[in-house]
Amino acid sequence: MIEFEKFTLDNGLRVIVHQDRSTPIVAFNLLYDVGAKDEDEERTGFAHLFEHLMFGGSVNIVNFDRPLQEAGGLNNAFTSNDITNYYASLPVKNLETAFWLDSDRMLSLAFSEKSLEVQRSVVIEEFKQRYLNQPYGDVWLLLRPLAYKKHPYKWATIGKDVSHIQNASMEEVKHFFNKHYGPQNAVLCIAGDVGVDQVKELSEKYFGSIPKRGKYTRDLQSEPQQSKYRELTVEREVPANAIYKAYHMCDRMHPDFYAVDLISDLLSNGKSSRLYNSLVKDQGLFAEIGAYVLGSHENGLFVATGKISHGVDVRKADAALETELQRVVEIKVAENELQKVKNKLESTKLFNEMSALNKAMNLCFFELLGDANMVNEEMEKYRNVNPEQIRRVANELLRKDNCSTLFYLAK
Amino acid sequence: MNIDRSIPPVTTAISSVRVPLPENSFLTNGIPVYSFDLADQELVKIEVVFRSGLALQSRNLVADFTANMMPEGTINRSGVEIANTVDFYGSFLEHSITKDFTSFTLYCLTKYADESLDIFADILCNPTFPGKEFETHKRNGLQRFKVNLDKVSVLCKREFGKKLYMSDHPYYSDVDEADFKLSKDQLLTHFSERLNFSDAVIFVSGFVKKKLIKSLDRVFGKIELKKLVKPEILRVDSSLAQKSLIRKEDALQSGIRIGRLIPIQRSSVDYVPFAVLNTVLGGYFSSRLMSNIREDKGYTYGIGSGLISNLASTIFLISTEVNAEYTGDTIREIKSEINRLQNEKISDMELQRVKNYMVGAFLKKSDGPFNVCDQFKSCLLHGLDLSYNENYLHEIQEVNPENVRDLAGKFLNFKDLIQVVAGKL
Numbered sequence: 001m002i003e004f005e006k007f008t009l010d011n012g013l014r015v016i017v018h019q020d021r022s023t024p025i026v027a028f029n030l031l032y033d034v035g036a037k038d039e040d041e042e043r044t045g046f047a048h049l050f051e052h053l054m055f056g057g058s059v060n061i062v063n064f065d066r067p068l069q070e071a072g073g074l075n076n077a078f079t080s081n082d083i084t085n086y087y088a089s090l091p092v093k094n095l096e097t098a099f100w101l102d103s104d105r106m107l108s109l110a111f112s113e114k115s116l117e118v119q120r121s122v123v124i125e126e127f128k129q130r131y132l133n134q135p136y137g138d139v140w141l142l143l144r145p146l147a148y149k150k151h152p153y154k155w156a157t158i159g160k161d162v163s164h165i166q167n168a169s170m171e172e173v174k175h176f177f178n179k180h181y182g183p184q185n186a187v188l189c190i191a192g193d194v195g196v197d198q199v200k201e202l203s204e205k206y207f208g209s210i211p212k213r214g215k216y217t218r219d220l221q222s223e224p225q226q227s228k229y230r231e232l233t234v235e236r237e238v239p240a241n242a243i244y245k246a247y248h249m250c251d252r253m254h255p256d257f258y259a260v261d262l263i264s265d266l267l268s269n270g271k272s273s274r275l276y277n278s279l280v281k282d283q284g285l286f287a288e289i290g291a292y293v294l295g296s297h298e299n300g301l302f303v304a305t306g307k308i309s310h311g312v313d314v315r316k317a318d319a320a321l322e323t324e325l326q327r328v329v330e331i332k333v334a335e336n337e338l339q340k341v342k343n344k345l346e347s348t349k350l351f352n353e354m355s356a357l358n359k360a361m362n363l364c365f366f367e368l369l370g371d372a373n374m375v376n377e378e379m380e381k382y383r384n385v386n387p388e389q390i391r392r393v394a395n396e397l398l399r400k401d402n403c404s405t406l407f408y409l410a411k
Numbered sequence: 412m413n414i415d416r417s418i419p420p421v422t423t424a425i426s427s428v429r430v431p432l433p434e435n436s437f438l439t440n441g442i443p444v445y446s447f448d449l450a451d452q453e454l455v456k457i458e459v460v461f462r463s464g465l466a467l468q469s470r471n472l473v474a475d476f477t478a479n480m481m482p483e484g485t486i487n488r489s490g491v492e493i494a495n496t497v498d499f500y501g502s503f504l505e506h507s508i509t510k511d512f513t514s515f516t517l518y519c520l521t522k523y524a525d526e527s528l529d530i531f532a533d534i535l536c537n538p539t540f541p542g543k544e545f546e547t548h549k550r551n552g553l554q555r556f557k558v559n560l561d562k563v564s565v566l567c568k569r570e571f572g573k574k575l576y577m578s579d580h581p582y583y584s585d586v587d588e589a590d591f592k593l594s595k596d597q598l599l600t601h602f603s604e605r606l607n608f609s610d611a612v613i614f615v616s617g618f619v620k621k622k623l624i625k626s627l628d629r630v631f632g633k634i635e636l637k638k639l640v641k642p643e644i645l646r647v648d649s650s651l652a653q654k655s656l657i658r659k660e661d662a663l664q665s666g667i668r669i670g671r672l673i674p675i676q677r678s679s680v681d682y683v684p685f686a687v688l689n690t691v692l693g694g695y696f697s698s699r700l701m702s703n704i705r706e707d708k709g710y711t712y713g714i715g716s717g718l719i720s721n722l723a724s725t726i727f728l729i730s731t732e733v734n735a736e737y738t739g740d741t742i743r744e745i746k747s748e749i750n751r752l753q754n755e756k757i758s759d760m761e762l763q764r765v766k767n768y769m770v771g772a773f774l775k776k777s778d779g780p781f782n783v784c785d786q787f788k789s790c791l792l793h794g795l796d797l798s799y800n801e802n803y804l805h806e807i808q809e810v811n812p813e814n815v816r817d818l819a820g821k822f823l824n825f826k827d828l829i830q831v832v833a834g835k836l
Contacts, residue, residue, distance in 0.1 A: 022451065024428075025778050060416040065697050070764050071422040072771025091774060096420035104416050121709025121734075128663040129712050129732050135561040205414060237661070239557040271482070272494035280547065287551040310554060340499040347501025347520055350452060354779055 001376055002359055004189075005196045006367070009203060011212045012184025016363045016372055017199045018191040020356050026192030028088045028098040029360035030106075033187075033368055034180035035082040037152040037220060037298070045159020048079040049123050049168060050176055054086065056115030058105035071097040079157050082297040083368065089357055092193050096202060103206035106186070109177060116170055123165050127158050135238045139408060146232050147246040147301055147404040151223035182213030187367045191360040223248075223299060230404040235411045240287065241308045243318055244406040246301045247397050249293060253369055258381045259393040260293055260302055263328055265341040266390075267291040267304070272340070275304070278324050284309055285317045297369065302397060314407060328394040332387045342382055349379060425770050428777055430800045433614075433787055436624060438632035443612050445787065448619040449780035453521040455617035456781050457528070457627070459535060460514040460792065462612075463605040466581035466644050466723075469597060471590040476548065477598045477606070478506045478513060483544040485537040490544055493530055502527040504534075510582050511644075511722045512792060513606060521618050525626050532630035535606070540598050553591045564732055566657050566833035567666030574653050574829045575672060575726065581644050582724060609636035612791070616784035646723045648674035650829060657833040665738040665834025669745060670716075670728030673822050677720050677793050683806040684814040685718070685727075685822070690765050691757060691815060692716050692748065692823075693729055695772075697764075699748045700729065708744070710737045722793065727822070735835040742830065752819040756812040766807050773803060 004018040039046045054077065055064045068075055073090030088098045131137040140156045148154035159165055188207075190199050226248055249260050267275045268291040275289045289306035304325060308317045352358045359375075366374040396402075433445040468474040482504060483490040497504055502519035515535060519527040559565045569586070576583040613627065650672040675681045686694075693700040693716025700714045714731035733741045777786055777800070790799045 023778050025775055061419075063697075066764060067419050069695065069697060069768040069771075072425055072767050072774065074772065074775060089775060091423070091425055091771060093423040093425075094420075097422055100416070100420050107416070118706060118709040122705055122712060125664070125710070125732075125734055126712040128734070133563065133663045133732070135558050209413070237561070239561065240554055270494065270498040272491065272498040277491065277494075280551070281544065284547060284550070287554040307554065307558075309550065336499075340495070343501040344498050345501075347503075350520065351454060351503075351518065354450070354452060354454070354781075 002353065002363065004363055004372060006372060007200060009183065009208055011208070011210055012182070013203070013207050013210075014187045014367055015199065015203045016187065016189040016367060017194060017196045018189065018356075018359055018363060019194060020191055020359070021193050023192060023356050024092060025089050025356065026092040026095050026190060026194060027357035027360040028090070028095070028102070029189045029191070029357065029364050030086045030102050031187045031189075031361075031364035031368060032084045032086075032181060033185045034084055035080050036155065036157040037081050038180065038218065039152065039155075041152070041155070043164055043168065043172060044155045044161070045123065045127075045157070045165045046168065046172070046176055047084055048157050048159070049119060049165055050173065051077050051079045051084050052119040052123055053109060053115060053173060054105055056119060057110035057112060059108040059110060061101065061104050062110070064101055064105065067097055068101060073098065081153055081157055083365070085361065085364070087357060087361065095190070095192075095194065099202045099206040103210065106181060106183060106207065107210050111170060111174060113170065116168070116173060120165055120168060124162055127162055127165070131158055135236075136242060136408060138236075139242075139244055139406065142232060142234060143244050143246055143404070143406050146230055146406060147226075147248070148223055150221045151298070152220055153223070153296065153298065153300075178213055179216055182216075183207060183210050184212050185216060187364045189360040189363045189367075191356040191363070220298070226402055226404070229400045231407070232405075233407040233409060235409050238408070238410050240310060241314050241410055242306065242408040243308065243314070243321065244303065244305045244408065245321070246303050246404045246406075247402050249300050249302045249397055251299050252295060252297050256389075256393050259385045259389050260397060262338070262341055262345075262382065262385055263390060263394055263397070264291045264293050264302060265345065266328065266333060266337065267325070269341060269344060274327070275306075275321075275324055279306065279320055283320060285312050285320050289321075314409065318405065318407075325398050329391065329398055333390050335387065338385070338387060338390065345382055346379055424767060425774060426804070428774055428804060430777060430786070431783055432797065433784070438613075438628045440608075440632055440634055440636050442608060442631060442634075442636070444615060444624065444627060445612070445784075445791070446615040446619045446624065447617075447780050447784045447787070449783060450617040453618045454518070455521055455524060455615060455619060455623060456516060456518050456784070457531070458514055458516045458614040458784075458788070459631075460512050460612050460614065460788070461606045462512060462610045462792070463607070463641065464509050464511045464513050465584065466510045467605055467642065468601060471584065471586045472552075472593060473597050473601045474508050474513060474605070476545075476552070476593055477601045478508060478515070479548055480540050480545060480598060481534050481538040481602070483548075484539045484541040485533045486539060487533050487537060488530070490541065493534065496530055497527070500527055504531070509721070521623065524623055528626050528630045536634065538602060540595050542595065545595060545598075549591050549593065553588060556586070556588070556591070563659060563662055563664060563666035563833040566659070567668045567730070567831050570655050570657055570833065571668040571670070571728070571829060571831045574655060574831065575650050576647060576724075580647060581642075582647070582721065604639055607637070607639055608634045609638050610641065614784050614788050616780040644723045647672055648724075652827050652829060654830045655832070656836055657831075659834050662735050662834035664732045665735045665832055665836070666730075666732050667738065667741060668728055668730045668831045669742070669828050670726060671822075671828050673725050673727050675725055677725075678795055681818065683803065684810045685818050687762075687765060687769065687807060687810045688752070688815045688818050689716050689718055689727065690769055691761070692752060695765070695768050699752070700745065703748055704731070704733070704741055704744050708737070708740075710734050710741050720793065738832060738834060738836050742832075746825050749819065749823045749825065753816060753823065755816075757815050759812065762810070762812055762815070766810070769807055770804055
């Protein structure tokens with residue numbers, strides 16, 4: 001059980017406090033309700049570029065990182081298709097420094113030309129380092145538009161093209177800030193050896209005076225149901241052929257989410273999982289294999305992927321993978337196998353709860369999805385999934401008509 | 412409320428960190444156990460460390476394959492049975508190998524500690540290295556190896572490793588495809604000669620009560636310990652300066668590694684001052700290298716420097732992947748940042764900020780039972796005085812601007828450094 005208290009400031013900022021007396025370090029996690037899905041299709045990669053700019057100085061503070069380092073703190077951030085998350089950890093005595101820094105950049109960024117110019121280059125280098133200069137790096141730049149034709153999940157967080165980042169202007173940056181970075185669009189969580197009153201006081205002092213910005217009403221194009229199997233083949237300079245299969249699934253809060261997640265665990269979590277044992281160990285068709293869910297807020301993807309063993313025919317490998325996926329549909333899973341994956345999930349959750357920062361992030365994520373307390377309700381939902389539900393959900397999910405396959409072949 | 416946002420809040424410097432010491436006990440056969448009972452959650456981490464690593468393998472890849480293959484089958488259980496049982500209890504098995512040590516770790520819930528320990532001990536004592544699984548591992552390992560050779564960072568790292576040591580030193584490593592032709596006998600020999608309990612230490616942390624120590628004795632305490640001769644590894648204090656370019660014409664980015672061996676061990680009075688110098692140069696986000704090459708010039712997504720302490724060597728290295736068009740420029744900027752450190756004394760303000768950062772980072776690394784144990788383990792295995800961690804913060808504060816400048820002058824001369832580029836120059 002993660003105990004916490006919650007309150008909301010007049011300007012709409014939601015604040016959550018979790019007391020953890022075991023650590024001298026406090027976690028400060030600030031989550032903004034904006035991700036790549038909120039971008040203009042002609043200006044993708046913006047949410048992520050913006051995350052970089054948030055470290056380039058704010059209206060009263062020239063350099064974000066240095067005062068935090070002075071205070072003995074560490075910080076970072078990440079962006080996804082759904083959210084942008086900023087976090088810091090620092091000695092609990094210096095908590096006020098984190099409040100000062102993050103409230104100032106919520107108030108207003110410095111919007112310097114130099115910062116925009118440099119971060120454009122840095123993000124372009126990141127694009128290259130992670131997506132273009134790595135073997136199999138551009139998979140998601142290909143798989144997303146294959147699976148999604150209308151919904152903004154069709155482009156990756158890094159952006160559709162380097163040119164979108166290259167052409168980003170200061171006007172567009174300012175507009176993005178005003179549209180998405182308001183207090184009513186954010187959830188703050190403090191986790192550590194702190195008291196609620198202390199956090200209330202600091203929140204009022206630093207965030208209280210930040211005005212609400214214009215309300216952002218999310219209105220995204222919905223993805224029409226896929227009615228036919230899709231396939232794409234590309235050739236790249238890589239040493240081995242690979243397959244990526246994406247299936248449309250429900251959203252994060254849907255009652256069937258837990259069953260889909262457990263299906264991916266049955267298939268791929270741990271050394272005793274099905275795909276590894278059947279396709280890698282027994283049949284030797286794949287060198288590596290995995291299945292996972294994206295965990296997207298909106299209707300997401302279930303993905304099965306593998307690197308094919310040298311000398312094995314690609315279609316044969318694909319057929320074997322499909323056969324293994326169909327087993328989940330055709331044969332009801334045994335109680336003890338299902339119990340095994342649930343035990344593993346529960347154990348993972350317990351180990352994760354040793355980290356204050358991890359708890360703070362989860363509280364923010366679930367608050368954004370509707371209720372922070374869901375962090376304490378998730379395990380029960382997983383435990384309640386029975387073999388019949390697994391079969392029903394697998395049957396809806398793993399249909400060929402619902403599948404987009406990318407064959408990524410060695411040149 | 413109106414506040415003056417231009418004024419930073421007052422901060423408190425951390426002057427000391429409480430560093431708990433372990434309980435030290437011995438199993439029936441004399442294997443030492445160090446335990447930290449520090450968690451509220453009923454979880455434990457049990458780590459068995461063998462004082463033998465990559466440096467003592469008979470040939471390339473033997474140590475890795477031995478460790479990877481041990482959970483694939485024992486006298487008592489098949490690999491499938493092991494995997495199923497470990498997963499069923501929600502336990503996790505890991506291993507890691509460095510030049511000097513091989514360690515196997517079990518994470519489990521205390522309620523399943525006995526069952527998990529039975530399997531863990533079985534894997535460490537009775538592996539059989541079954542043939543079919545061995546072939547699969549070799550095949551897949553080779554495929555992964557080939558994928559990795561496509562990455563400039565890997566090419567760079569490999570080449571740098573080859574330049575650091577003379578080819579006859581046990582730390583020298585140069586893996587290629589032919590090395591994947593291993594035999595089962597090589598694994599068995601490595602297992603019996605190197606993964607030797609007479610040369611092992613056990614570390615336990617988390618929710619650790621007497622019951623767990625008794626369980627450890629049950630599974631490990633009756634092993635017959637036989638002392639084996641272990642070759643000594645001679646310390647290497649310096650490397651030969653060299654330049655190397657691995658061309659990759661289509662590379663969008665170049666990997667760069669620049670560094671050397673330094674004659675400073677962890678026990679040396681110069682170690683902490685050098686660690687401070689390293690942090691200033693490239694050890695945190697506002698370092699000289701990051702501020703220049705990323706935040707000013709935008710050449711890279713990340714650049715940093717670091718120290719790696721082996722028992723018989725200490726490596727200093729700078730590494731990055733940069734826009735290939737700016738490879739030469741980056742090397743020039745790295746050189747110029749080093750020159751600055753050698754010729755200009757760092758300001759008191761910047762030095763204090765680095766110290767505060769390092770203290771904060773140390774605090775984070777000492778947070779929680781598993782981290783506390785890791786910090787202690789590192790000291791013990793490196794033969795350091797157990798007051799090392801307590802003294803670390805004090806030693807950081809003692810470092811002055813002259814120390815930083817003098818160490819840079821002594822050890823960071825470009826002509827003494829190995830320079831490796833993978834990509835375009």
